[in-house]
Amino acid sequence: MTSLDPRVGKVTDRIIERSKASRRRYLELIAAEADRGMRRERLSCGNFAHGFAASGEDKPAIKGLRGPNLGIVTAYNDMLSAHQPYGRYPEQMKIYAREAGATAQVAGGVPAMCDGVTQGQPGMDLSLASRDVIALATAVALSHGMFDGVAMLGICDKIVPGLLIGALRFGHLPMLLVPGGPMPSGLANKEKQRVRQLYAEGKASREELLAAESASYHGAGTCTFYGTANSNQMMMELMGLHIPGAAFANPGTKLRQALTRAAVHRLAALAKNRARPLGEVVDEKAIVNAAVGLLATGGSTNHAIHLPAIARAAGILINWQDLAELSAAVPLIARVYPGGSGDVNDFHAAGGMAFTARTLLDAGLLHGDMLPAGADDFCAFATNPALDGEELRWSEVPASRDPTMLRPVAEPFLADGGMRLVAGNIGRAIFKTSAVAPERWTIEAACRCFSDQDQVLAAFQAGELDRDVAVVVRFQGPRANGMPELHKLTPALGVLQDRGHKVMLITDGRMSGASGKVPAAIHCCPEALGGGPLARLADGDIVRLCADKGTLEAVGVDLAARGPAEAPAPPVGTGRELFAFMRDGADDAERGASAMLDMMEQSL
Numbered sequence: 001m002t003s004l005d006p007r008v009g010k011v012t013d014r015i016i017e018r019s020k021a022s023r024r025r026y027l028e029l030i031a032a033e034a035d036r037g038m039r040r041e042r043l044s045c046g047n048f049a050h051g052f053a054a055s056g057e058d059k060p061a062i063k064g065l066r067g068p069n070l071g072i073v074t075a076y077n078d079m080l081s082a083h084q085p086y087g088r089y090p091e092q093m094k095i096y097a098r099e100a101g102a103t104a105q106v107a108g109g110v111p112a113m114c115d116g117v118t119q120g121q122p123g124m125d126l127s128l129a130s131r132d133v134i135a136l137a138t139a140v141a142l143s144h145g146m147f148d149g150v151a152m153l154g155i156c157d158k159i160v161p162g163l164l165i166g167a168l169r170f171g172h173l174p175m176l177l178v179p180g181g182p183m184p185s186g187l188a189n190k191e192k193q194r195v196r197q198l199y200a201e202g203k204a205s206r207e208e209l210l211a212a213e214s215a216s217y218h219g220a221g222t223c224t225f226y227g228t229a230n231s232n233q234m235m236m237e238l239m240g241l242h243i244p245g246a247a248f249a250n251p252g253t254k255l256r257q258a259l260t261r262a263a264v265h266r267l268a269a270l271a272k273n274r275a276r277p278l279g280e281v282v283d284e285k286a287i288v289n290a291a292v293g294l295l296a297t298g299g300s301t302n303h304a305i306h307l308p309a310i311a312r313a314a315g316i317l318i319n320w321q322d323l324a325e326l327s328a329a330v331p332l333i334a335r336v337y338p339g340g341s342g343d344v345n346d347f348h349a350a351g352g353m354a355f356t357a358r359t360l361l362d363a364g365l366l367h368g369d370m371l372p373a374g375a376d377d378f379c380a381f382a383t384n385p386a387l388d389g390e391e392l393r394w395s396e397v398p399a400s401r402d403p404t405m406l407r408p409v410a411e412p413f414l415a416d417g418g419m420r421l422v423a424g425n426i427g428r429a430i431f432k433t434s435a436v437a438p439e440r441w442t443i444e445a446a447c448r449c450f451s452d453q454d455q456v457l458a459a460f461q462a463g464e465l466d467r468d469v470a471v472v473v474r475f476q477g478p479r480a481n482g483m484p485e486l487h488k489l490t491p492a493l494g495v496l497q498d499r500g501h502k503v504m505l506i507t508d509g510r511m512s513g514a515s516g517k518v519p520a521a522i523h524c525c526p527e528a529l530g531g532g533p534l535a536r537l538a539d540g541d542i543v544r545l546c547a548d549k550g551t552l553e554a555v556g557v558d559l560a561a562r563g564p565a566e567a568p569a570p571p572v573g574t575g576r577e578l579f580a581f582m583r584d585g586a587d588d589a590e591r592g593a594s595a596m597l598d599m600m601e602q603s604l
């Protein structure tokens with residue numbers, strides 16, 4: 001095995017050192033759960049009888065403790081094209097469990113929001129908070145204490161992070177994520193974006209836009225851009241929480257079915273031997289592997305928020321400086337839309353996760369000695385599954401099949417991982433450079449300040465932004481309105497940029513993992529609400545964003561000498577008033593933007 005790159009080793013060692021006390025408390029918790037926690041054997045007869053009352057043909061096996069009983073936590077609904085196939089999974093998985101001398105029951109369901117349906121709508125204000133609701137719902141499902149292992153059915157944005165955060169509280173149990181795979185490619189993402197920009201300029205009709213959108217999002221499976229959902233899939237592979245290579249096989253195929261079956265069989269074996277508990281698999285090395293994969297593939301900026309939250313749920317403390325230092329060590333080796341033209345199906349065909357893991361391992365950029373759940377050894381994740389008749393066989397992918405999309409570490413697209421920390425008198429923010437042309441990595445322009453993305457679009461339609469401009473959208477932080485994605489601005493800002501203007505976005509909000517080409521300093525901490533410097537910017541201030549120096553500056557102004565702009569009223573409607581308590585207690589984006597984790601840590 002190649003020796004670990006010292007830069008990756010240094011960051012990992014620093015995380016281990018920083019997390020020593022919290023990680024020890026977490027491991028003590030799951031050891032206590034293993035000894036005294038909820039298990040079928042410890043239920044009263046009444047509890048137990050309720051638990052298997054409706055289990056049908058599995059009742060004798062569950063009641064007689066004849067083999068492991070697997071809990072299925074499902075995020076099925078028809079709103080997410082990615083999750084729609086999950087509706088049929090539990091019955092199939094029960095059959096696969098029986099084949100392995102086990103049983104399976106649906107432990108519970110968790111909510112799932114499709115960010116594509118809510119993008120630009122009031123519902124998007126609930127999106128980030130839904131991650132924590134999913135974590136809580138996962139805990140409710142597993143609190144039944146009937147299970148020896150857990151299969152989690154979730155793919156998209158906040159769902160995988162939420163499932164993991166909740167499941168890690170039951171980290172004494174072995175668990176796997178069971179993915180569903182990407183929809184077959186439809187209208188190319190770049191063509192979809194082109195029609196959107198035409199529509200934003202009034203040069204395409206609503207009918208033409210709807211035709212393009214529905215040709216792009218046309219069926220069951222994950223959307224094919226490399227956004228947060230597909231970044232989740234990549235991360236679960238490099239954390240060893242899938243069956244190797246399960247991420248990107250399309251839904252409704254024999255291969256997909258075989259991978260689901262293999263996941264249930266693997267989980268049954270782990271549960272039978274009480275092996276590879278989730279809390280031990282998700283250690284500092286797994287978290288660093290996920291960060292390295294994110295940086296190497298140009299993954300979603302949302303993980304600059306979710307990964308710290310997932311890590312904290314396992315007693316591990318990471319920050320944006322860790323990501324920035326890893327970014328300096330990890331080259332960009334994949335260009336998947338919005339970072340390139342091809343989509344995740346093209347990425348998979350080019351060699352996908354098997355080649356990605358292999359080249360990163362060979363370069364010493366991954367912890368090859370971490371203990372995965374989905375296979376005995378991590379090197380299995382550098383192989384790709386295919387059916388040989390009815391048999392699943394895994395094989396290496398020694399070279400990229402499409403160097404325009406996927407390259408070896410030795411010949412990267414960019415020397416660094418394309419997620420930069422930028423800081424200065426406006427605060428700390430994330431700048432994803434991998435999807436932005438290098439000539440736009442340093443940009444300076446006069447501000448135009450907004451408190452709402454619809455105001456930006458109105459100004460755009462009125463021709464007020466047709467110039468070099470730093471579009472500041474503030475009061476979009478976790479405590480203000482729940483930190484929505486502002487991806488609806490992408491077409492308009494793209495039009496301005498394509499007209500030759502220097503355009504940047506500065507916000508304490510988020511962008512979609514599918515956002516690309518316009519320079520954006522996002523997740524700004526401290527947020528504007530409560531008097532952060534972002535609230536003290538004024539129209540006409542000159543802002544300078546520089547990826548190379550890692551700076552985000554309001555030039556020549558003393559922001560501290562100014563009072564903050566007035567904050568908009570808290571959001572109401574679409575249920576947002578229900579979430580006020582979560583906004584009120586939310587952490588900064590860099591710590592995970594959660595209202596739950598501080599008190600969780602204080603409880604231990």
Ligand SMILES: O=C(O)[C@H](O)[C@@H](O)[C@H](O)[C@H](O)COP(=O)(O)O
Pocket residue numbers: 114115116117119157226227228229300302485487511512513514
């Ligand atoms: O972080 C992400 O990846 C996004 O939240 C993504 O899941 C979202 O659905 C986009 O809005 C889809 O892209 P469009 O909105 O461009 O269709």
Ligand code: SF4
Pocket residue numbers: 079080081082083113114115116117156157221222223227229
């Ligand atoms: S990738 Fe985004 S838009 Fe597509 S199904 Fe998942 S949440 Fe919805």
